[in-house]
Amino acid sequence: MDSIADMFSAIKNAISRRRDYVDVPSSKMKEAILELLKKEGYIKDWERLQGEGYTKGTQYILRVHLKYLDPRKQQSAVRELLRVSKPGRRVYTPKHAIRYVQKGLGIAILSTDAGVLTDHQARKLGKGGEVIAYVW
Structure with a gap:
């Protein structure tokens, strides 16, 4: 129902599992939000994956590279x-x-x-x- 909330949940779950990145379905609103998060320093980067296995019809996959404040991934740049x-x-x-x-x-x-x-x-x-x- 709420794709932005789903993206936020996926990011929070990936942080709790100490993952390096998380994949979410794309939309223009999500891309704009991710660009803001990147500019403000809450995530490292994001990219649009294209090609075989990365598209569902016309929808792409966005890969969000998460940012941690220490090398052991104990503290994320995103608290909430x-x-x-x-x-x-x-x-x-x-x-x-x-x-x-x-x-x-x-x-x-x-x-x-x-x-x-x-x-x-x-x-x-x-x-x-x-x-x-x-x-x-």
Whole structure:
């Protein structure tokens, strides 16, 4: 039902199993979210896998390379991924009411008319929108 929540669950499960990467089905929204997570330093990288065995019809597979803060993979860069807006309950916020996540140490991911932005970028541009998730 909720493909973004499924992606977040797959990432959290892979972190708890100390995996190097996780594969998730693709969508443009997921790609935008993963690009933000990469820019903010929560994941190493992500890539779109193409070719035999990597496509389901027209849908590609996205490989998310996870980031750990120590070589033994004891601590991940992602502490928590919290889905806020869900298909059954959409959560919108105006530009003046965007809350700080973990007192500014985390990020909120918003879907605005200017694209998918972090809370810092949305405040700078003066944009409100749908709050997709909180990450810290």
